[in-house]
Amino acid sequence: RKEVEQDPGPFNVPEGATVAFNCTYSNSASQSFFWYRQDCRKEPKLLMSVYSSGNEDGRFTAQLNRASQYISLLIRDSKLSDSATYLCVVPPGGSQGNLIFGKGTKLSVKP
Amino acid sequence: EAGVVQSPRYKIIEKKQPVAFWCNPISGHNTLYWYLQNLGQGPELLIRYENEEAVDDSQLPKDRFSAERLKGVDSTLKIQPAELGDSAVYLCASSLDRGELFFGEGSRLTVL
Numbered sequence: 400r401k402e403v404e405q406d407p408g409p410f411n412v413p414e415g416a417t418v419a420f421n422c423t424y425s426n427s428a429s430q431s432f433f434w435y436r437q438d439c440r441k442e443p444k445l446l447m448s449v450y451s452s453g454n455e456d457g458r459f460t461a462q463l464n465r466a467s468q469y470i471s472l473l474i475r476d477s478k479l480s481d482s483a484t485y486l487c488v489v490p491p492g493g494s495q496g497n498l499i500f501g502k503g504t505k506l507s508v509k510p
Numbered sequence: 511e512a513g514v515v516q517s518p519r520y521k522i523i524e525k526k527q528p529v530a531f532w533c534n535p536i537s538g539h540n541t542l543y544w545y546l547q548n549l550g551q552g553p554e555l556l557i558r559y560e561n562e563e564a565v566d567d568s569q570l571p572k573d574r575f576s577a578e579r580l581k582g583v584d585s586t587l588k589i590q591p592a593e594l595g596d597s598a599v600y601l602c603a604s605s606l607d608r609g610e611l612f613f614g615e616g617s618r619l620t621v622l
Contacts, residue, residue: 407550435611442601442613443553486552497543497566498611500552 401425403489405501413509416477420504422487423469432470433488434461437503443486447472477508511536514614516602522620528590531617535583535604542579543611544587545601553601559585589619597621 404423412418424432431450435443447454449470453462460473474481487501515534523529535542540561545553556575558566562582570577574593579585589596599616 403552442615443611444613445610448610497555497558500554502550502552 402499403487403501405487405504407502407504409505409507411507411509412477414477414479416508417473417475418477418506419471419473420485420487420506421469421471422489422501422504423467424487424489424499425468426489426491427465427468429490431490432461432463433498434470434472435486435488435500437484437486439483443500446485474506477506479508479510482506482508514602514604514612516600516614516617518617519615520618520620522622523592524622525594526591528588529592529619530586530588531600531602531619533585533587533602533614535585535602536606536612539604539606539612540582541605541608542585543603543605544577544585545603545613547599547601547616556587556600592619592621594621 402425410418433448434446436446437443447461449461449463458475462471484503484505486503489499517532521529542559544556546556547553555569557564557570557577559579562579575589577587597620599618601613601616603611603613605611
C-alpha cells in the first residue's frame with residue numbers, strides 16, 4: 400500500500416449534493432490527519448484536522464477509521480465554491496518525519 | 511498579519527540556466543519548508559528548516575539544487591543548472607513548532 404492514496408476524481412456533482420472522499424494510509428502509527436483544500440492555481444490551505452474519531456465543521460465532516468486505516472471527508476449541501484482539489488495529509492509515524500500529501504481528489508460542483 | 515511571501519511568482523528560463531526563488535515566512539514561524547508540486551500531484555517536500563538548520567534535505571537533488579536560510583528567517587532555493595523536468599510550482603510553507611502549514615502562493619517555473 401502506498402503511504403497515502405486518494406481517488407483523483409474528478410467528482411462531478413450538482414449543487415446541494417452530498418459527496419464523500421476517502422483517503423487510505425499505510426503507517427498505522429500515524430496519529431493526526433489533515434485535509435487541505437487547494438483551489439486551481441492557488442496554494443493549499445488547511446480545511447480540517449482529524450485527531451481522534453472525527454471532526455465536524457458546518458457542512459464538512461472528517462472521520463478517521465484506524466482499524467481500516469482510512470480517513471474520509473464528507474461535504475453536505477455542496478456549493479459551487481466547494482469546487483477545488485482536496486488533499487489528504489498524513490503525518491509520519493514518528494515525531495521527526497514530515498507530513499505526507501496525497502495527490503488530491505478533484506471536486507467540481509455544477510449548477 | 512502578512513502571510514508567506516514568495517517571489518518571483520512566475521519564471522521562464524532556458525535549460526541549463528540558473529534560477530533562484532525567495533521566501534519570507536510568517537513572522538515568528540521557526541519551521542520553513544520548500545515543496546515541489548507537479549501538475550496533478552500533491553506537494554512533495556524538498557527541504558525542511560528548523561530555524562536556520564536544515565533538518566531534512568533527503569529529497570533535495572543536491573547535484574543541482576541548493577537552499578539556505580540565513581538568520582533563520584528568509585530562505586532561498588536555487589537550481590543550477592535547470593533541466594526541463596524541473597518545470598513545476600515551488601511552494602514555500604512555514605509553521606510554528608511544526609503545527610499547521612501556511613503556504614505561499616508559489617513560484618511557477620517553466621524550463622524551455
